[in-house]
Structure formats: structure tokens, C-alpha cells
Amino acid sequence: MPEGPELHMASRYVNRVCAGVVFSGAVEKSEVSKNPEVPFASEAYRISATSRGKEMRLTLTPIEGEDSKDGGETGDPQPMDVVFRFGMSGFFRFTPEDELPKHAHLRFYTRERPRQALSFVDIRRFGTWEPNGNWQPERGPCIMFEYHSFRENVLLNLLDRAFDRPICEALLNQKYFNGIGNYLRAEILYRLKIPPFVKARTVLDGLLLKDHAEKNAKRAKEESTPVQVSEMSLSKKVKVKRETPDLLSLCHTVPLEVLQLGGKGYDPEQSGDSSFQEWLQCYCVSGMKSLRDHNRRTMWFQGDAGPMAPKNSKSPKAKKRVTKQGGDESDDKQVVQEKFQDNKVKGDKEETEGKTGLKRGKGAERNLEATSPVNKGKTIQKRKTATAEQAERRSGRMTRARAKQGS
DNA sequence: CGTCCACGTCTAC
DNA sequence: TAGACCTGGACGG
Structure with missing residues (x-):
């Protein structure tokens, strides 16, 4: 889920599902998570959230008076902020406690029974949280709200x-x-x-x-x-x-x-909503080029790579691709796609760049093979790109839909 | 079965 | 500038 928009949507999700909900008890961490325990407990507290760039902050606020109702003079605990970074796969879910999502690594329980839980779910566990944390000082202002x-x-x-x-x-x-x-x-x-x-x-x-x-x-x-x-x-x-x-x-x-x-943004689960995939014009789009940057992250682009392109890097294999249909000049595109298929049938490959700016739908990458010597093991070939190309064409949707669930 | 790939940081040589 | 940290989906054999 996680670039700026997804973090912000997560904060809105939390504020929506937690509106008017009273939470109670301790915060529970999964055994497997290496993140710190969250030392907060209260008979009655509320949860709200806000985001800044790629961070999200939860605020746990004890409800006035509720903690000392049985005569104890302990008073209410202090409010606590917990700052989250989502890694590659973090998100929040609110479910009944007996339907916790897999990989729910931090959980906040409602006071009302049957209990529900707000969970921080993180499949790959690259995400982090910091009790009493604040925005990371090295991070700049939010691109969306500052x-x-x-x-x-x-x-x-x-x-x-x-x-x-x-x-x-x-x-x-x-x-x-x-x-x-x-x-x-x-x-x-x-x-x-x-x-x-x-x-x-x-x-x-x-x-x-x-x-x-x-x-x-x-x-x-x-x-x-x-x-x-x-x-x-x-x-x-x-x-x-x-x-x-x-x-x-x-x-x-x-x-x-x-x-x-208004959807979920980047979400491989695509629960019935494809608006995000349709919104993408370049990232993972069939017909676009891709190259590994100096940090080994895939850069998607069209046209010229620019002078500082890594000379020895190849475009990664494209598995998941989105083929754009675009209601507009889809006719032209169709034609182009057919041409490509012809080419592929004939088995000859040629140019690379889009001769037009049209999305081609098939066989796109390979090209940027401007590679120089320095190659590691896997680069045995360099000759005709034939094999590589054959292996490469194959577009396809980003994912197939599966489980669905209301948010 | 195995390999490659994924929305991101972190820290160690 | 490599790894390390993780799980799991897509694809290839």
C-alpha cells in the first residue's frame, strides 16, 4: 500500500472506522514482529490518525474520567502517539477479533463486545512503528499537504x-x-x-x-x-x-x-476496483521501457533514458504488466498492436523505441540493451536479442482478483 | 519444483 | 554500493 497517497488514505480509513469507537485494554503485538511493544493501556481510549509524506501517526487518547471510575486515584494515562512507516506492504484493517487478517502485527481492541480489532497488517514486515515517536526529523515536508x-x-x-x-x-x-x-x-x-x-x-x-x-x-x-x-x-x-x-x-x-x-491506491488485491490501474500511464504499463536505477529499483519511462543511465543495467523481466486500452484512439492502438503481433509471428524484431508515442501493448522492453562489457554471470548472451525478446512479450493484467471484502 | 519480482528503508563492508 | 530484512504471486521447466 505504501506511497504518500496510500499512507494518507490509511489515516482516513482509521479515522472513519474508529469514529465514535471506544477502545480498551492493552495494545497487542504479534510474537514474530521485531518492532517494540507499545506500552499503552487504558480502560477507555479513542484512536485517531494523521499522515505526513510516507509516515502515519496514530494518537491514542484516554477518555476523561473513564479510567478512575472504580475509585482508583491513578487517573487517566497520558495520550500516546505511535508513528508508523509501512515498508512495502503495510496497511490497517478493522475486523472482528476472531477474523484477524494474517500478518496483523499490532492490534488495538474495542471495549464493546463482541470485540473488534484495529490491526496494523504487514505481510513482509519491513514496516516499523515507534511508540512515543514523532515524524522522522530527516524527512522533508509532505508533498501533498505541505x-x-x-x-x-x-x-x-x-x-x-x-x-x-x-x-x-x-x-x-x-x-x-x-x-x-x-x-x-x-x-x-x-x-x-x-x-x-x-x-x-x-x-x-x-x-x-x-x-x-x-x-x-x-x-x-x-x-x-x-x-x-x-x-x-x-x-x-x-x-x-x-x-x-x-x-x-x-x-x-x-x-x-x-x-x-477514491479507491485504495496501489493495491495488488484490487478488490473489484481497477481505477488505480487505469490511472497509471507509465508504471508497469505495457509498451513503456524500464531500467534498473543505481539503487536497483525499476524505473519506468518512455523515450530517452537520459545521460546518467546506468550503462550496464538491463531492464528487468516484466511479469506484471498493464495493457492500456484507452477509449480514445484505441483504434490506432489496436492497429499498432496487430502490427506487433505480426512481427512476432514473423520472428523478426526491429527497433525498439515507439515510433510514435503509442502504447504498444506487446514486446516493449529488451531494447535498452546498450550494455557495455562488464556483465555478471547471467549475461551470457548479447547476440541477437531474439530469444530474450520472445521471452519478453507477454502482457497481462497486473493481478487477478481474488478475495474481496468490504473496507 | 525453482527463479524473479514487488508500493522501502537501514547498516555494514 | 552491495546486502539484509520478509512473504507470496507469477511464471518457467
Whole structure:
């Protein structure tokens, strides 16, 4: 579940299912989890949540008076915050206690019987939680809900060596892009067709100048013609609307689009809802290229990789792919797809790049084989790409649906 | 059966 | 810049 949008949707989920619910007792941790126990217990408490970038904070708040009702003078326990990071597979679920999801590693129980439990579920256990924790200090402002400081934090620190890296790698640096993950970086760069392996500073320098220019223009205008408040706010709105999207504004608006979908965001279980898959334009989309970046993460993109592309890295095998149909010019696409199938039948392969920008649906990757010598064991071949390609075409859906359940 | 892949950090050589 | 940390789905033989 976990990039910025999924963390935020998790916080909304928690607030929705816990609204008006009274929890009670101790917090329970699974045996297998290596995360710390959460030393909190209360006769009656409430749970609320908030998110920031790729973190989510639960607040456990004892209900006034309820803890000392049997005469004890102990008083109410203090509220406690627990900060979560979701790793690759974390999410929250609210279920009856006898229907705990598998891998429910932290559980909060309702006072009312039959008991229900709010669970932190984490299949791979890369997720972490910190009792009495706070937002990690090294992480930057939230791309979704602290846009102004996010933008400023990037543009005022362009000398940081973090921006010596290719833009696609810098985008995963949570010190500057708190909330961006692997699917968002692909979608964002794709919108502007920015080659992923261009130096980050090269892309961002221009935005600093742009912001300065705008600020100056605005100041000049205000000095020359004092505007009325109403006029001001109007012109502001208009400007925001019109402003052509740039890389940093897309780091804000693209994640917000995922929230707008109203689904669950990234969710392999796809319980009946495919809106997220349809929303993806690049990540795991058939016809797009992919390369391993310097941290061995798959970068999805279209067109040019850019000058800093890892020279020896290959595109990973594509298993899960989404084939786009797009109601629009689906005719053209169909034609193209058929052509491809022809090619494959004939067994000859040629070019790679999309000759047009169309999504092709089949046989896409291999190409970027610009590989140089240095290859490890598995690279025995380098010759005709024939075999590799054959093995490669095969699109397919991202997952098949399975279990369903109400949220 | 086995290999590869996955929405992310962490820390150790 | 490699591993390490994990489970499980998709695919290949």
C-alpha cells in the first residue's frame, strides 16, 4: 500500500472506522514482529490518525474520567502517539477479533463486545512503528499537504549533493520528496516526458529562476497598483489554475489525483476496483521501457533514458504488466498492436523505441540493451536479442482478483 | 519444483 | 554500493 497517497488514505480509513469507537485494554503485538511493544493501556481510549509524506501517526487518547471510575486515584494515562512507516506492504484493517487478517502485527481492541480489532497488517514486515515517536526529523515536508515548504525545501537546497543524482533517484530521497515512491516518480516524470536519468539539479535550476521571476513580478505589480483584497485573491486563483505544471507542482498534484480516485491506491488485491490501474500511464504499463536505477529499483519511462543511465543495467523481466486500452484512439492502438503481433509471428524484431508515442501493448522492453562489457554471470548472451525478446512479450493484467471484502 | 519480482528503508563492508 | 530484512504471486521447466 505504501506511497504518500496510500499512507494518507490509511489515516482516513482509521479515522472513519474508529469514529465514535471506544477502545480498551492493552495494545497487542504479534510474537514474530521485531518492532517494540507499545506500552499503552487504558480502560477507555479513542484512536485517531494523521499522515505526513510516507509516515502515519496514530494518537491514542484516554477518555476523561473513564479510567478512575472504580475509585482508583491513578487517573487517566497520558495520550500516546505511535508513528508508523509501512515498508512495502503495510496497511490497517478493522475486523472482528476472531477474523484477524494474517500478518496483523499490532492490534488495538474495542471495549464493546463482541470485540473488534484495529490491526496494523504487514505481510513482509519491513514496516516499523515507534511508540512515543514523532515524524522522522530527516524527512522533508509532505508533498501533498505541505506543498509550499516542500517546494521551498527543494529549491533552497539545490547545492545539496542529493541533486547530483539523476532526477529519478533524487525523487526517492525522502529528505526532499517525502511521499514519493516508485510508482509516483514514474508517473510524474512521464507527465513532462523528462528523461529519468538527467541530473536532478539540471531539471530544478530552472524552477528556482521561475519562482524568483514570479515573486518579483508580483511584488512589482503590488507596488505599482495596490489591489483590493477581492481582486487579489481572484488573480491568485487564476494564476494557480493557469500556471503550467512543473516538476515540483506535479510532485504535489499527481499524488492528489490518486486521492481523488477514491479507491485504495496501489493495491495488488484490487478488490473489484481497477481505477488505480487505469490511472497509471507509465508504471508497469505495457509498451513503456524500464531500467534498473543505481539503487536497483525499476524505473519506468518512455523515450530517452537520459545521460546518467546506468550503462550496464538491463531492464528487468516484466511479469506484471498493464495493457492500456484507452477509449480514445484505441483504434490506432489496436492497429499498432496487430502490427506487433505480426512481427512476432514473423520472428523478426526491429527497433525498439515507439515510433510514435503509442502504447504498444506487446514486446516493449529488451531494447535498452546498450550494455557495455562488464556483465555478471547471467549475461551470457548479447547476440541477437531474439530469444530474450520472445521471452519478453507477454502482457497481462497486473493481478487477478481474488478475495474481496468490504473496507 | 525453482527463479524473479514487488508500493522501502537501514547498516555494514 | 552491495546486502539484509520478509512473504507470496507469477511464471518457467
